Amino acid sequence: MTPARRSSGDSARPLAAGIDSSTQSTKVVVVDAGTGAIVRTGRAPHPDTTEVEPHRWWEAFTAATSGLLEGVSAIGVGGQQHGMVTLDEAGEVVRPALLWNDTRSAQAAEDLVGELGGPKAWADAVGSVPVASFTVTKLRWMAEHEPELADRVRRVLLPHDWLTWRLLGGGLPVTDRGDASGTGYFSPAQGTYRGDLLKHAFGGREPELPEVLGPAEPAGHTPDGMLVSAGTGDNMAAALALGLGEGDVVVSLGTSGTVFGVCETASADPSGVIAGFADATGRFLPLACTLNAARVLTATAAMLDTDLAGLDRLALAANPGADGLTLLPYLDGERTPNLPDAAGSLHGLRRANMTPANVARAAVEGMLCGLAAGLDAVRAEGITVRRVLLIGGAAQSAAVRSVAPTVFGVPVVVPEPAEFVALGAARQAAWALSGAGEPPVWSGPGQRELAEGDVSVGEELRERHLVLRELVHQVAPRRGEAR
Ligand SMILES: Nc1ncnc2c1ncn2[C@@H]1O[C@H](COP(=O)(O)OP(=O)(O)O)[C@@H](O)[C@H]1O
Numbered sequence: 001m002t003p004a005r006r007s008s009g010d011s012a013r014p015l016a017a018g019i020d021s022s023t024q025s026t027k028v029v030v031v032d033a034g035t036g037a038i039v040r041t042g043r044a045p046h047p048d049t050t051e052v053e054p055h056r057w058w059e060a061f062t063a064a065t066s067g068l069l070e071g072v073s074a075i076g077v078g079g080q081q082h083g084m085v086t087l088d089e090a091g092e093v094v095r096p097a098l099l100w101n102d103t104r105s106a107q108a109a110e111d112l113v114g115e116l117g118g119p120k121a122w123a124d125a126v127g128s129v130p131v132a133s134f135t136v137t138k139l140r141w142m143a144e145h146e147p148e149l150a151d152r153v154r155r156v157l158l159p160h161d162w163l164t165w166r167l168l169g170g171g172l173p174v175t176d177r178g179d180a181s182g183t184g185y186f187s188p189a190q191g192t193y194r195g196d197l198l199k200h201a202f203g204g205r206e207p208e209l210p211e212v213l214g215p216a217e218p219a220g221h222t223p224d225g226m227l228v229s230a231g232t233g234d235n236m237a238a239a240l241a242l243g244l245g246e247g248d249v250v251v252s253l254g255t256s257g258t259v260f261g262v263c264e265t266a267s268a269d270p271s272g273v274i275a276g277f278a279d280a281t282g283r284f285l286p287l288a289c290t291l292n293a294a295r296v297l298t299a300t301a302a303m304l305d306t307d308l309a310g311l312d313r314l315a316l317a318a319n320p321g322a323d324g325l326t327l328l329p330y331l332d333g334e335r336t337p338n339l340p341d342a343a344g345s346l347h348g349l350r351r352a353n354m355t356p357a358n359v360a361r362a363a364v365e366g367m368l369c370g371l372a373a374g375l376d377a378v379r380a381e382g383i384t385v386r387r388v389l390l391i392g393g394a395a396q397s398a399a400v401r402s403v404a405p406t407v408f409g410v411p412v413v414v415p416e417p418a419e420f421v422a423l424g425a426a427r428q429a430a431w432a433l434s435g436a437g438e439p440p441v442w443s444g445p446g447q448r449e450l451a452e453g454d455v456s457v458g459e460e461l462r463e464r465h466l467v468l469r470e471l472v473h474q475v476a477p478r479r480g481e482a483r
């Protein structure tokens, strides 16, 4: 049946919707497609686990969009990267999706890197050296641990691919080069899948993969006529919303901590620190990702028997440097550096400095120092860091805003309002709707520049972080030390 198309003529000002289906929740923005002005917003939580039944994302999407999509002409989905969604012959989910932050495939990652020529060969082939986050390692894990289930898999999708496919009401799944570049079986430089790597990883099985659409290519229409854009990964969507210029580097503090900029050439970092992703406009998005960001603050607040506002108050009451306390927050293991089995450390304790305020401060400083190391890695890729754009849930924290300029050592701005993944997905949808060669020009977000940091304190904090990191490297379980 031909869907009833909603043309932009249905109303004087067409609306576009953007979805952010990230680790902890689904967020929705509905905007004026011409200006980007926000008209409506919604959100709904996701389960707090590292394997999730994809239908739970659909439930969250349904709840978050309830009553919001009336009159919307186009919709796009930005999703958490890397998650493994497996479908059988009938399009049913074979097993719950393994998310980017599920580290069970760490050994599979090491094995794959060793089997197929080592880190440089992987970086050259797919732009990244796979760690447990990457889809290809999850497929290897499944082939080894759940071979009967693996035999049933006919298609492999990413979270945003699956949601887009559900929005379209079925048919052949699609993706975009941004999200595809996080699989470990797609070459961002060539713009093609590496079916040979997928087949090897998945024990000789050759599941079908979604077609890779161009940045503004429509994926189709929903049964009731909304245009659906290709969608992309959440970091790529945020980059599209922010319209990054020369010298702009984003630090996103969600469940993951990410550091990225946009450039014209593909990255291939054999150290594995930088993932050489593609972006959502036809360019590239070198990115460093830590496993421990916003949740370091929620976990520390819980330990101190307070809430996030209380944690802010404590951290701001402490001296810079937390009187010598250093927290290395590998609370869920770590991805960068690749220490999936490591644990966190609190170092430098003395009777005089063991206060809740110092622990709160050390948590904020420790989380940010991990991202400062990511900034150095992005610089090493040739990206100029003139200023940091601070986004993600934990960018709302007053303590984070106070400490970030010191730790990063460059000017830091906080763009407002906050939901840039959803806004980027909406911008992509508006772009696909317009049929134009370039994304719509929206007035950029309001920006607040944070007060300048203290250069010498910043240097000392980063140095302390690196020293503790070296110590932890020496005692961390050996498997994680390969890179
Ligand atoms: N004021 C705040 N201070 C510190 N953390 C915050 C604050 N507001 C939200 N967060 C944290 O931000 C996280 C959610 O951020 P978000 O970017 O939406 O994550 P994700 O995209 O991974 O789902 C949660 O862990 C939440 O506790």
Ligand SMILES: O=C(CO)[C@@H](O)[C@H](O)COP(=O)(O)O
Pocket: 022, 023, 024, 079, 080, 081, 082, 100, 133, 182, 233, 234, 235, 254, 255, 256, 257, 258, 275, 289
């Ligand atoms: O794995 C990565 C990037 O490579 C993560 O950034 C995920 O894309 C999840 O993002 P958040 O939910 O933390 O925003």
